[in-house]
Amino acid sequence: MYRAIRIHGYGGPEVLQLETLPTPVPGRGEILIRQEAIGVNYIDIYFRTGLYKVPSLPAILGMEGAGVVMAAGAGVTDFEPGDRVAYPTALGGYGECRTIAADRVVPLPPDIPFDIAAGCMLRGLTAHMLLREVHSVQPGETILVHAAAGGVGLLVCQWARHIGARVIGVVSTEEKGELARQNGAADILIGHDNLAARVRKLTDGAMVPVVYDSVGKDTFVASLDCLAPRGLMVSYGNASGEVTGISVGMLATRGSLYLTRPGLTTYLAQRSALLAGAKELFDLIIQGVLTVRIGQRFALADAGAAQTALESRATTGSTILLP
Ligand code: NDP
Secondary structure, eight states, rough: EEEEEESSSSOOOGGGGEEEEOOOOOOOOEEEEEEEEEEEHHHHHHHHSSSSOSSSSSEOOOOEEEEEEEOOOOOOOOOTTOOOOEEESOOOOBBEEEEEEEOOOOEETSSSOOOHHHHHHHHHHHHHHIIISOOOOOOEEEEEEETBBHHHHHHHHHHHHHHTTTTEEEEEEEEHHHHHTTTSSSSEEEEEETTTHHHHHHTTTTTEEEEESOTTTTTTHHHHEEEEEEEEEOOOOTTTOOOOOOOOOHHHTSSEEEEEEHHHHHHHSHHHHHHHHHHHHHHHHHSSOOOEEEEEEEEEHHHHHHHHHHHOOOOEEEEEEEO
Protein backbone atom coordinates (compact mmCIF):
# COMPACT_ATOMS: atom_id res chain seq x y z
CA MET A 1 0.00 0.00 0.00
CA TYR A 2 1.09 3.62 -0.43
CA ARG A 3 -0.24 7.11 0.32
CA ALA A 4 -1.32 9.55 -2.40
CA ILE A 5 -3.31 12.76 -2.77
CA ARG A 6 -6.41 12.25 -4.93
CA ILE A 7 -9.32 14.38 -6.07
CA HIS A 8 -12.81 12.96 -6.61
CA GLY A 9 -14.16 16.24 -8.03
CA TYR A 10 -12.97 19.73 -8.98
CA GLY A 11 -12.86 22.55 -6.43
CA GLY A 12 -10.80 24.30 -3.75
CA PRO A 13 -7.85 22.85 -1.81
CA GLU A 14 -10.32 20.82 0.31
CA VAL A 15 -10.86 18.39 -2.60
CA LEU A 16 -7.27 17.17 -2.17
CA GLN A 17 -7.60 14.01 -0.09
CA LEU A 18 -4.86 11.89 1.44
CA GLU A 19 -5.69 8.24 0.71
CA THR A 20 -4.06 4.85 1.11
CA LEU A 21 -4.13 2.86 -2.12
CA PRO A 22 -2.78 -0.48 -3.37
CA THR A 23 0.75 -0.15 -4.75
CA PRO A 24 0.43 -0.09 -8.56
CA VAL A 25 2.13 -2.66 -10.78
CA PRO A 26 4.01 -1.25 -13.78
CA GLY A 27 2.45 -2.27 -17.10
CA ARG A 28 4.21 -2.79 -20.40
CA GLY A 29 6.62 0.10 -21.07
CA GLU A 30 6.15 1.50 -17.54
CA ILE A 31 8.30 1.77 -14.44
CA LEU A 32 7.35 2.00 -10.76
CA ILE A 33 9.11 4.85 -8.95
CA ARG A 34 9.57 5.39 -5.22
CA GLN A 35 9.28 9.15 -5.07
CA GLU A 36 11.78 11.14 -3.04
CA ALA A 37 10.47 14.62 -3.93
CA ILE A 38 7.45 15.93 -5.85
CA GLY A 39 7.01 19.29 -7.59
CA VAL A 40 4.00 21.52 -6.90
CA ASN A 41 3.25 23.61 -9.98
CA TYR A 42 0.61 26.11 -10.96
CA ILE A 43 -0.76 23.60 -13.48
CA ASP A 44 -1.72 21.37 -10.52
CA ILE A 45 -4.10 24.14 -9.43
CA TYR A 46 -5.65 24.36 -12.93
CA PHE A 47 -6.30 20.59 -12.74
CA ARG A 48 -7.71 20.86 -9.20
CA THR A 49 -10.13 23.66 -10.07
CA GLY A 50 -11.19 22.08 -13.37
CA LEU A 51 -9.78 24.84 -15.61
CA TYR A 52 -7.87 21.90 -17.12
CA LYS A 53 -9.67 18.55 -17.09
CA VAL A 54 -8.10 15.32 -15.83
CA PRO A 55 -8.73 12.28 -18.08
CA SER A 56 -10.96 10.66 -15.42
CA LEU A 57 -11.91 11.00 -11.75
CA PRO A 58 -10.76 10.15 -9.16
CA ALA A 59 -7.29 11.38 -10.13
CA ILE A 60 -3.91 11.84 -8.50
CA LEU A 61 -2.64 15.36 -9.26
CA GLY A 62 0.99 16.42 -9.77
CA MET A 63 3.11 16.44 -12.93
CA GLU A 64 6.70 16.48 -11.70
CA GLY A 65 8.88 14.37 -9.44
CA ALA A 66 12.10 12.51 -8.78
CA GLY A 67 12.94 9.21 -7.16
CA VAL A 68 14.28 5.69 -7.52
CA VAL A 69 13.06 2.93 -9.85
CA MET A 70 11.52 0.07 -7.84
CA ALA A 71 10.38 -2.16 -10.73
CA ALA A 72 10.28 -2.16 -14.52
CA GLY A 73 7.44 -3.54 -16.64
CA ALA A 74 7.78 -5.69 -19.74
CA GLY A 75 9.64 -4.12 -22.64
CA VAL A 76 11.53 -1.51 -20.56
CA THR A 77 15.19 -1.51 -21.51
CA ASP A 78 16.38 1.98 -20.46
CA PHE A 79 15.84 1.63 -16.69
CA GLU A 80 16.27 -0.96 -13.95
CA PRO A 81 15.56 -1.08 -10.22
CA GLY A 82 17.81 1.25 -8.26
CA ASP A 83 18.19 3.88 -11.02
CA ARG A 84 17.74 7.52 -10.02
CA VAL A 85 15.18 9.21 -12.30
CA ALA A 86 13.08 12.37 -12.73
CA TYR A 87 10.18 13.50 -14.91
CA PRO A 88 8.51 16.82 -15.83
CA THR A 89 5.01 16.32 -17.27
CA ALA A 90 3.09 13.22 -16.23
CA LEU A 91 -0.12 13.44 -14.22
CA GLY A 92 -0.15 11.24 -11.10
CA GLY A 93 2.76 12.70 -9.13
CA TYR A 94 1.34 13.39 -5.64
CA GLY A 95 2.13 10.00 -4.13
CA GLU A 96 4.81 8.07 -2.26
CA CYS A 97 5.21 5.99 -5.40
CA ARG A 98 3.75 5.95 -8.91
CA THR A 99 3.87 4.16 -12.25
CA ILE A 100 4.86 6.15 -15.33
CA ALA A 101 5.67 5.49 -18.98
CA ALA A 102 9.41 4.91 -19.11
CA ASP A 103 9.78 7.15 -22.16
CA ARG A 104 8.58 10.16 -20.08
CA VAL A 105 11.41 9.75 -17.56
CA VAL A 106 15.07 10.80 -17.68
CA PRO A 107 18.08 9.44 -15.78
CA LEU A 108 19.03 11.78 -12.93
CA PRO A 109 22.77 12.54 -12.69
CA PRO A 110 24.28 11.61 -9.30
CA ASP A 111 25.20 15.23 -8.54
CA ILE A 112 21.60 16.51 -8.83
CA PRO A 113 19.73 15.90 -5.54
CA PHE A 114 16.12 14.65 -5.70
CA ASP A 115 14.65 17.86 -4.25
CA ILE A 116 16.45 20.02 -6.83
CA ALA A 117 15.20 17.74 -9.62
CA ALA A 118 11.63 17.96 -8.35
CA GLY A 119 12.02 21.74 -8.22
CA CYS A 120 13.32 22.15 -11.75
CA MET A 121 12.18 19.45 -14.17
CA LEU A 122 8.92 21.13 -15.19
CA ARG A 123 9.95 24.72 -14.40
CA GLY A 124 13.45 24.49 -15.87
CA LEU A 125 12.29 22.75 -19.04
CA THR A 126 9.64 25.46 -19.36
CA ALA A 127 12.38 28.10 -19.13
CA HIS A 128 14.30 26.17 -21.80
CA MET A 129 11.20 26.05 -24.02
CA LEU A 130 10.54 29.78 -23.59
CA LEU A 131 14.08 31.07 -24.11
CA ARG A 132 15.45 28.52 -26.57
CA GLU A 133 12.51 27.11 -28.53
CA VAL A 134 9.52 29.46 -28.57
CA HIS A 135 11.85 32.38 -29.20
CA SER A 136 15.61 32.15 -29.41
CA VAL A 137 16.63 34.93 -27.03
CA GLN A 138 19.74 36.75 -28.19
CA PRO A 139 22.53 38.46 -26.26
CA GLY A 140 21.64 42.12 -25.82
CA GLU A 141 17.91 41.57 -26.29
CA THR A 142 15.54 43.03 -23.69
CA ILE A 143 12.73 40.73 -22.57
CA LEU A 144 9.75 41.33 -20.28
CA VAL A 145 9.08 38.52 -17.77
CA HIS A 146 5.97 38.36 -15.57
CA ALA A 147 6.00 36.59 -12.16
CA ALA A 148 9.79 36.95 -12.25
CA ALA A 149 10.26 35.66 -8.68
CA GLY A 150 8.17 32.52 -9.23
CA GLY A 151 9.30 28.98 -9.93
CA VAL A 152 9.56 29.41 -13.68
CA GLY A 153 10.38 33.12 -13.31
CA LEU A 154 13.61 32.80 -11.31
CA LEU A 155 14.97 30.20 -13.73
CA VAL A 156 14.04 32.37 -16.72
CA CYS A 157 15.86 35.33 -15.12
CA GLN A 158 19.03 33.29 -14.49
CA TRP A 159 19.01 31.60 -17.89
CA ALA A 160 18.34 34.85 -19.78
CA ARG A 161 21.19 36.57 -17.92
CA HIS A 162 23.45 33.66 -18.87
CA ILE A 163 22.49 34.16 -22.53
CA GLY A 164 23.33 37.85 -22.16
CA ALA A 165 19.80 39.24 -22.41
CA ARG A 166 18.43 42.06 -20.28
CA VAL A 167 15.40 41.00 -18.20
CA ILE A 168 12.73 43.44 -17.10
CA GLY A 169 10.94 41.48 -14.37
CA VAL A 170 7.39 42.17 -13.20
CA VAL A 171 6.54 41.17 -9.62
CA SER A 172 4.01 42.14 -6.94
CA THR A 173 6.28 43.18 -4.03
CA GLU A 174 9.63 44.82 -3.33
CA GLU A 175 10.88 41.60 -1.69
CA LYS A 176 10.07 39.56 -4.78
CA GLY A 177 11.72 42.27 -6.86
CA GLU A 178 14.94 42.02 -4.87
CA LEU A 179 14.94 38.24 -5.28
CA ALA A 180 14.38 38.47 -9.04
CA ARG A 181 17.20 41.03 -9.23
CA GLN A 182 19.57 38.68 -7.37
CA ASN A 183 18.61 36.00 -9.90
CA GLY A 184 19.43 38.05 -12.96
CA ALA A 185 16.68 40.60 -13.64
CA ALA A 186 18.30 43.90 -14.58
CA ASP A 187 15.16 45.98 -13.98
CA ILE A 188 12.13 45.40 -11.81
CA LEU A 189 8.60 46.70 -12.15
CA ILE A 190 6.29 46.31 -9.16
CA GLY A 191 2.69 45.64 -10.22
CA HIS A 192 1.34 46.00 -13.74
CA ASP A 193 -0.40 49.39 -13.62
CA ASN A 194 0.78 51.63 -16.48
CA LEU A 195 3.04 48.79 -17.56
CA ALA A 196 3.57 50.03 -21.13
CA ALA A 197 4.53 53.53 -19.99
CA ARG A 198 7.11 52.16 -17.57
CA VAL A 199 8.53 49.77 -20.17
CA ARG A 200 8.70 52.65 -22.68
CA LYS A 201 10.75 54.64 -20.17
CA LEU A 202 13.11 51.75 -19.42
CA THR A 203 13.67 51.04 -23.13
CA ASP A 204 13.94 54.68 -24.31
CA GLY A 205 10.77 54.20 -26.32
CA ALA A 206 11.87 51.03 -28.13
CA MET A 207 9.58 48.63 -26.17
CA VAL A 208 10.50 44.92 -26.09
CA PRO A 209 10.70 42.24 -28.81
CA VAL A 210 9.18 39.55 -26.58
CA VAL A 211 6.95 39.33 -23.51
CA TYR A 212 6.66 36.15 -21.42
CA ASP A 213 3.25 36.34 -19.72
CA SER A 214 2.17 33.58 -17.31
CA VAL A 215 -0.39 35.73 -15.48
CA GLY A 216 -3.01 35.62 -18.23
CA LYS A 217 -6.31 37.49 -17.86
CA ASP A 218 -5.07 40.42 -15.74
CA THR A 219 -2.03 41.26 -17.86
CA PHE A 220 -2.71 40.08 -21.41
CA VAL A 221 -3.59 43.43 -22.97
CA ALA A 222 -1.00 45.33 -20.93
CA SER A 223 1.62 42.88 -22.18
CA LEU A 224 0.63 43.39 -25.83
CA ASP A 225 1.06 47.12 -25.25
CA CYS A 226 4.70 46.57 -24.19
CA LEU A 227 5.75 45.00 -27.49
CA ALA A 228 7.75 46.65 -30.23
CA PRO A 229 6.30 46.38 -33.76
CA ARG A 230 6.33 42.74 -34.93
CA GLY A 231 7.06 41.66 -31.36
CA LEU A 232 6.16 38.26 -29.93
CA MET A 233 3.59 37.77 -27.18
CA VAL A 234 4.21 34.47 -25.38
CA SER A 235 1.11 33.77 -23.30
CA TYR A 236 2.00 30.62 -21.39
CA GLY A 237 -0.10 30.57 -18.23
CA ASN A 238 -3.30 31.63 -16.47
CA ALA A 239 -2.36 32.44 -12.85
CA SER A 240 -4.98 35.25 -12.74
CA GLY A 241 -7.50 33.44 -14.95
CA GLU A 242 -7.91 32.33 -18.55
CA VAL A 243 -7.49 34.84 -21.39
CA THR A 244 -10.76 35.07 -23.32
CA GLY A 245 -12.44 37.47 -25.70
CA ILE A 246 -9.41 38.62 -27.66
CA SER A 247 -9.67 39.62 -31.30
CA VAL A 248 -7.05 38.99 -33.96
CA GLY A 249 -7.24 42.67 -34.88
CA MET A 250 -5.62 43.58 -31.54
CA LEU A 251 -2.37 42.23 -32.97
CA ALA A 252 -2.63 44.36 -36.12
CA THR A 253 -3.40 47.66 -34.41
CA ARG A 254 -0.48 47.26 -32.01
CA GLY A 255 2.10 46.79 -34.77
CA SER A 256 1.68 43.45 -36.56
CA LEU A 257 2.38 41.42 -33.44
CA TYR A 258 2.84 37.66 -33.15
CA LEU A 259 1.01 35.62 -30.51
CA THR A 260 1.77 32.10 -29.31
CA ARG A 261 0.29 29.99 -26.52
CA PRO A 262 2.90 27.25 -26.00
CA GLY A 263 2.48 24.12 -23.89
CA LEU A 264 5.47 22.16 -22.60
CA THR A 265 3.87 18.80 -23.40
CA THR A 266 3.94 19.62 -27.12
CA TYR A 267 7.55 20.76 -27.00
CA LEU A 268 8.60 17.58 -25.13
CA ALA A 269 6.48 15.17 -27.19
CA GLN A 270 9.56 13.56 -28.76
CA ARG A 271 11.72 11.63 -26.30
CA SER A 272 14.81 13.10 -27.96
CA ALA A 273 13.57 16.61 -27.05
CA LEU A 274 12.98 15.58 -23.42
CA LEU A 275 16.46 14.07 -23.14
CA ALA A 276 18.20 17.00 -24.85
CA GLY A 277 16.36 19.63 -22.79
CA ALA A 278 17.03 17.79 -19.53
CA LYS A 279 20.72 17.40 -20.41
CA GLU A 280 21.07 21.12 -21.09
CA LEU A 281 19.23 21.94 -17.84
CA PHE A 282 21.26 19.52 -15.71
CA ASP A 283 24.55 20.67 -17.26
CA LEU A 284 23.78 24.31 -16.41
CA ILE A 285 22.87 23.34 -12.83
CA ILE A 286 26.04 21.29 -12.40
CA GLN A 287 28.13 24.16 -13.84
CA GLY A 288 26.51 26.54 -11.32
CA VAL A 289 24.93 28.71 -14.02
CA LEU A 290 21.43 27.87 -12.77
CA THR A 291 20.56 27.63 -9.07
CA VAL A 292 17.21 26.08 -8.25
CA ARG A 293 15.66 27.89 -5.30
CA ILE A 294 13.36 25.61 -3.32
CA GLY A 295 11.38 28.34 -1.59
CA GLN A 296 8.88 26.05 0.15
CA ARG A 297 8.83 22.41 1.30
CA PHE A 298 5.68 20.66 2.52
CA ALA A 299 4.85 17.13 3.61
CA LEU A 300 2.84 15.14 1.04
CA ALA A 301 -0.15 15.24 3.40
CA ASP A 302 -0.05 19.06 3.27
CA ALA A 303 -0.48 19.33 -0.52
CA GLY A 304 -3.52 21.56 0.05
CA ALA A 305 -1.48 24.03 2.08
CA ALA A 306 1.22 23.99 -0.61
CA GLN A 307 -1.30 24.81 -3.35
CA THR A 308 -2.93 27.50 -1.19
CA ALA A 309 0.46 29.16 -0.70
CA LEU A 310 1.14 29.06 -4.46
CA GLU A 311 -2.23 30.49 -5.51
CA SER A 312 -2.18 33.19 -2.84
CA ARG A 313 1.13 34.51 -4.24
CA ALA A 314 2.89 33.70 -0.97
CA THR A 315 5.66 31.63 -2.59
CA THR A 316 8.96 32.36 -4.31
CA GLY A 317 10.96 29.95 -6.45
CA SER A 318 9.90 26.30 -6.46
CA THR A 319 7.53 24.48 -4.12
CA ILE A 320 7.94 20.77 -3.43
CA LEU A 321 6.27 17.98 -1.44
CA LEU A 322 8.30 15.44 0.52
CA PRO A 323 6.64 11.99 0.79
P1 NDP B 1 4.78 30.77 -9.87
O1 NDP B 1 5.76 30.37 -8.84
O2 NDP B 1 5.22 31.69 -10.95
O3 NDP B 1 3.51 31.36 -9.14
C1 NDP B 1 2.59 32.15 -9.81
C2 NDP B 1 2.92 33.64 -9.69
O4 NDP B 1 2.08 34.35 -10.57
C3 NDP B 1 2.63 34.22 -8.32
O5 NDP B 1 3.65 34.02 -7.38
C4 NDP B 1 2.43 35.67 -8.66
O6 NDP B 1 3.66 36.39 -8.66
C5 NDP B 1 1.93 35.65 -10.10
N1 NDP B 1 0.55 36.09 -10.17
C6 NDP B 1 0.13 37.22 -10.80
N2 NDP B 1 -1.17 37.36 -10.68
C7 NDP B 1 -1.61 36.33 -9.94
C8 NDP B 1 -2.90 35.96 -9.46
N3 NDP B 1 -4.00 36.69 -9.72
N4 NDP B 1 -3.00 34.84 -8.72
C9 NDP B 1 -1.91 34.09 -8.47
N5 NDP B 1 -0.67 34.41 -8.90
C10 NDP B 1 -0.52 35.52 -9.63
O7 NDP B 1 4.16 29.44 -10.53
P2 NDP B 1 4.88 28.36 -11.47
O8 NDP B 1 6.33 28.63 -11.55
O9 NDP B 1 4.41 27.01 -11.07
O10 NDP B 1 4.22 28.64 -12.88
C11 NDP B 1 4.35 29.93 -13.46
C12 NDP B 1 3.40 30.05 -14.60
O11 NDP B 1 3.89 29.34 -15.70
C13 NDP B 1 1.97 29.55 -14.35
O12 NDP B 1 1.05 30.43 -14.95
C14 NDP B 1 1.98 28.22 -15.07
O13 NDP B 1 0.70 27.84 -15.48
C15 NDP B 1 2.87 28.54 -16.25
N6 NDP B 1 3.48 27.36 -16.85
C16 NDP B 1 3.16 27.07 -18.14
C17 NDP B 1 3.71 26.01 -18.78
C18 NDP B 1 3.37 25.74 -20.19
O14 NDP B 1 3.74 24.69 -20.71
N7 NDP B 1 2.66 26.61 -20.86
C19 NDP B 1 4.64 25.09 -18.08
C20 NDP B 1 4.96 25.52 -16.74
C21 NDP B 1 4.37 26.60 -16.14
P3 NDP B 1 3.63 37.95 -8.20
O15 NDP B 1 3.11 37.94 -6.79
O16 NDP B 1 5.04 38.40 -8.32
O17 NDP B 1 2.70 38.63 -9.17
